[in-house]
Amino acid sequence: MAEAQRSFTDEGTVDVAASAAPFTGPMLSEQDATRLLREEWGITGRLTDLGSTQDQVMLVEDDSDGRRYVLKATLAEGGAEAVHAEHLAVRHFRSLDPGLVVPEAVPTLQDHDLVDRTGLRVRLLNWVPGAPLGSVAYLSPTALRGLGRLAARSVTALAGFDHPGLHRHSLWDPRHAVHTVSGLTDHFTGPENALIDQALAPVAELVGGGTAGRLPEQAVHTDIHEYNVVGDFDADGGFVPTGIIDFGDLVWTWRASEVATPMLAAVARAPEDPLGAALPVLAGYLDRLPLAEAEADAVWTLVRARAALCAALQTVASHQDPDDEGAAKVAAEDWRALRAVVEIDPALATAVVRQACGFGAPETDLADLVARQSPSPILRDQEFGPLRPVDLSVESELFSAGNWLDGAAFPPLGSAAEVAVGRFDEIRLGEPDLTDQAPATLHLGADLLVPAGTAVYAPLDATVVRADAHAVVLQSRVDTTTFFVRLAGVASHFPVGHTVRRGAEVALVAPSAGPLPSHVHVQLGLSPDLPGYGRVRDRAALLTLCADPSPLVGTPTRAEHAEAVERVHERRAKYVAGAQSTYYETPVQMVRGWRHWLYDSAGRRYLDLINNVAVVGHSHPAPTSAAARQMALLNTNSRFLYDAMGEYAERLADTLPEELHTFFFVNSGSEAVDLAVQLARVYTGRRSVVVIEGAYHGWTSDVFALDTLPHDRPRWREELDEHVHVAETPDPYRGRHGARVEPYLESVRRACAEAGPGGGVAAFVAEPLLGSQGGIVPPPGYLAGAYAAVREAGGVCIADEIQVGMGRTGSAFWAFEGQGATPDIVVAAKATGNGHPIGVVACRPEIAAEFGRRAGFFSSTGGGPVSCRVGTAVLDVLRDERLPENARTVGTHLGAELNALAARFPEIGAVYGEGFYRGVDIVEPGADKKPAPAAATQICERMLELGVVIQPTGVELNVLKIKPPLCFDNAAADYFLAQFTRVLEERAQSRMAMTRSVHRHPTTTQGCP
Template sequence: MTTETRLVALETSPPAFTQDSAEMMAWDVFGVAGTAQLLYGERDQNFRIRPEAGDGIILKILGPDEDAAAVEFQTGALEHIAMMDPALPVPRVHRTLNGEAYTRVNDDAGVAHIVRALRFQPGRIMAGVEPGAALLRNTGATLARLDRALANYFHPAAGQRIVWDLRRIVELRPSAALIEPAAVRALVEGVLDRFIAFMPEMARLRHQMVHNDLHPGNMLINEAASAVNGLLDFGDMIHAPLVFDIAVTAAETTGTNMSPIDYAAEVIAGYNAVTPLEDAEFPALFEAIIARHAQSATIHAWRRHNDPEGAEKLGSLSALSAPAIEAFLSAGRDAVVAKFRAVAASRLDDDAHALPARRQRVLGRGLELSYREPVHLVRGEGVFLYAPDGRRYLDAYNNVPSVGHGNRRVAEAIGRQMATLCTNTRYLHAAVVEYAERLTATMPEGLENCLFVNSGSEANDAAWRIAKIVTGRGGALVMASAYHGVSDAVAALSPYYGPFAQPQAPFVQTLEPPDTYRGRFTGAGAAAHYAADADRAIAALQASGHGVAALMIDSAFVSNGILNVPDGYFAAVAAKVRAAGGLVIGDEVQSGFGRMGDAFWGFARHGVVPDLVTLGKPMANGYPAGAVVTRAELLRAFTDKIDFFSTFGGNPAAAAAALATLDVLQDENLQENALTTGRLLRQGIHTLAARHAAIGDVRGSGLMIGVEIVSERAHRTPAPELARQIANKMRHLGVLIGTEGPDGNVLKIRPPLPFGQRHAAMLLEALDQAL
């Protein structure tokens, strides 16, 4: 092959810096001190720099002919992937001490080389592991996630002329003459010619940025060998047909227990479950997979004659080529494509028909499913949820994964801690102490002690017990239609609407909701008028002999329909309760941790500092965790009389999950995102209200939004059935919301906090269509 037609990565020519030079470079350029270990590199010289503590970095020294644009291309791609899908396990760029993505250093001959670094990813290389069906499907699904993240990224360097681009087979074709023996040469040449003839069909398929090299040597897996937890080496990225990416992985992720076709089918099924393949892509995959094998055999033959050292790494892959090609051709394209289609669809059909009946049989009839046509979900990423067939849903409802579904930082924190130690809080452990310190630092002064449990219900139960012990009284004030949890004690404090609402307990008094849209009072005096109902409730509790132990209140007033409460209402009621000797319990299970946007805690929006604050749901991004935060003297008065202990409350894994969640909330400025995105979303819904008379009112703050649906705007008549129809229609449009309020006519929008402006635009479009 002449110099004019030489392709990138045909020859292997990594630099030859010494270990000492690499260690000095890592410290001088990147500020990382450690021992250098040489790793394989086809075109780069790679060193792992191992510090005494931590994972260290991968130091990459590029060949002298490498272009800076290619480095900028890779850096941009990695940072784009991290933005689009933070949970994807891709390398993170480690910048120089000057904050640059790369720099240049000279070798002993004065030749400049680009140097860059990536954070080291711990894990086990998949190469050499026999992959089971679960790992193969997870591999396909992970690749699909990667391609989704890359779909809207582009860089001019994506046009690099790299030998591993299947479209370069035209230029590579003459080198097939070097293949021995003759029978294998004829087989490979036939596939190369076949692919060249098929290339016009490839040109008509979906194109985007692709990794183009996701084989077992570039993937890390978990210890159970069931899932991919690391993706490596983005040096061969190109803009190409999407099937090229799938073909590489399907062709090369194999073992010895099945046929090459079966291995490929499982990878394709996993991919298709996340990103459904288009009809024309199934036969194209057949052609691309055998072409990849022919390409490997040809490059190996060229290197054996021109670059023997570079050929060594391709030996095992090339040995697979002829048997795999023969297996595919013997079966025939129609049969193989039919198998690909069947394995991608069969399990989905089975689940769609069988799962609801199986669920009812073992979980009973009473466990409610959302939507008239239930949604079957198999995974989540950020603000999206995915069905088995790859259908993507924008999640605008679930507030438990507050920092996003599948958040990598939280998942890794849980995994590390579970693999190390998980025991109860009667042993010393630093994580729960650190979390308590970090948590109370976000609270007003005086709220300095934590009592850890496992859920919001348990937190409210514990806070209610504390209030009764401390005050010596047994009466509670709650909002009408309030919901505070599932325990027997807290259920009595939850006069939630619906057919199974409990009779009001004699020790509970409910307060009239301060609804300024459809309630009795509006205008300047509304707060005082609504707060006056607390006088009646307190008097009733005192007359019945219960007295006032506590006011328990959700500061977002979610179950009341996410009300815009008149200024001063909560503070006025709290003052009345305290004057009667009671405590104030701020239920922050739904409104806390930055969701309301303008304050980290919902109670702060009302100018109130509760005596006890209860937490749950989003505290650990889905890992069971809850807490009561209170003043030291209140907790002491309780624990002096009660030996309170929760086996799992505050355990090291829960603390690790909660710490990681708090880190993400603060590092990624998610409270600010909730403020700005929520404001944009409410403005958009107000705009829709000009066209859709069913929108009666738009309420809330941050990413806690209520949209009141009415049948007659002039009379503000609740329209619960219409609200349910809208929610169900949006579900079919790929956006998940809920309904709320005493009449069930309020659309409830409370997405994970990474929900951004483009997601708001998607929701508004779906809401417009649904209306």
């Protein structure tokens, strides 16, 4: 172990390494502590060591009344002033914000706050109840915002408080971060020291410059992070901060450092997107307190200071006790957070913070400044033809059938006669890899698509400040403005420091390293470290730093932007009836689909688990081209003779039993069910219909009367038509009769009997698999027995296959086949057209004939040429790509893994379904199958954050429906399962923390610095 280094500050000499190490001073034995408690406070009780750094901390549980306290022993050599300042600050805090719980000192029998023992100062603090923030596995943006508000409350409560004990050296004071860490260099590797130097360079500049003097100072807690914040949980299970513990690092320093600490804590949880993690915390702080402009400019520097201190001091602590695996783990997490913070361009981070604080600058006018310099062309005019900007955005018509993933769309872009130019400020499609992060998709330059080996020239006099095999960055200056030209996709000719003249050759275009062909990416900005792509979320800030490179390229390159998501949502809310609701608390605007993926307007890809409409996958070229080809030839009403209808009917007949080879064609599932009921009523001469409780069949007037799903028809019981009779749901998990089939069949017979006085039953309408309830599979023999009972009562049987048919169950093409029963009428829609509006009714010929004797039938576009060609193409794809077989094999894997999760997590009550129609019943753990709709909604919202689209269904809206396109593969299934497992684990850990909070169980961090 390296010897302790010493840091020299204007406060004197501090043994930094010793101060950062675990508590190794004179220890209170349990016997001494017990005696001390009895003599000084009159308390007897059980003691538990909580573990700590710098101090000795023990939990005290009073034998007389069960109350809890914290006994804290501090080295006496630290001085009494700081401890007195802490106690007075806590009282001040409590007086100004009594709603926030803090650990107040318990006076001794002699009314003292402190007791001196050999080498130690001992105090007793009230126990602060609640779950520590660090025990909560997932913090929603709302919870992170609450953490920021907590920091603002701390600043407000401590404002105006001062004491000599605050004006001291603290290891956590960002003003002294450079001095503190410089005394620890022997503890780190060379790369670690380089990283710390990089992190602290702006801190040193802040301290040494004039900006520091403009930063307001006051008493600051400095330690609002994972282990010093406790809280409770709201009705939705969200963490709500209720208290702050450990004021031992209270110091007089920059006010803005109070929000920097929780911002870093958020980054440590999500180092993949540091700004995205920290911004909700900052937003919460700004909800209650503004930042001065100087503070806004300094906040990210303070985050860097805190990150360097955490990594350095925690590393020292872990070195002092090599056997402490927990300390080593925390140190590793701190280094990850430090790297994440340092990797963000400080200019970008500051611009983002300024935007959040309301100090955002307008877009930079750098492009105008550069244009006035008449820059030299980056490419030689005589070598290439004219420049042609092309659309490479997320909605580009150049892209189809996933051709952007392998570069198939790109080779035709350029030619010898012209140069294709990818545009600036364009939102492009994200990375093809599976990821739980929103990718950087905002293109911050312009791309000149030219062959590898093409020479690239300096547009202005410049100095090379970055150079490698992939890019060169040139620095130029005009008047008082220093700016940078980044040329990426090239191999530089010159090293860093080389001066180049306007028009000099500086690089050669390198071979393509991705889907985009070889090109030179031209970027103009105010920082040398700006990335080539940024997150759409940060667009306003990025455009204050990154300018339109059109003057460098020689043609207008800026992309036109579509309406903002907020405007799209606003317009829909204004003109579209509210009953046509959208998914999610904050709706996502989807603009493209491919296979089992959806892409939003920011270019992010989501795994689609709910689109049973796109049965063969989004944007499949077969139905797409079939629709376009037929639309170009003929699309007319269905009374004309054309072959498309007959061909489609013949192909459908191949999938159905021979007795169901007579077809009607309509436009939707609701129309299909409506027509099926009419057919049954005409054929039987009766009106009554038997349905299953909890079912949904459509929205036409007659069909809506059959709906018994509360979400779609909340008042169905009061509004039940006299000709509609309801049978019990044959649910082996929640049903009254479990998996016993006979009582459910008796319920069907009873419903048929109830129809007798009204003239008898005309039809029984049911999904063979109860899709509206999440894919519940009825007990074996139910469907065949129900059909027999209905037919015995004189009715006909209608299978609603709108959700569960077309190969979705994997075991058969139609779900009724898997149940060993054959209906009299089958209705299908949704999947039949892969999203094109096609509805199908197949029935026994005598039913159709009787209907024909009583009435004619006509649907203008139902069964039209385009619809039928699309329907035939869908059948072709299902057959040729063996998608029902895929639903069986991948669906079996999916079901087995979901059942394994159900065995691990009590939040899963049951797993339903077959193939690619699955349901996961979410319950309150330990509450005897009690549905948990709020939990199901929370899971869906969290899964959306992780890139998975899933929604609840069922009578109580607590069943997660899983019905993806049938091209859904094992990789997609495993990605979903991994993210679902992650969410369940987060929730299990948070429930444990919640339980401890309710029962006030101790935690191992209470009272730690």
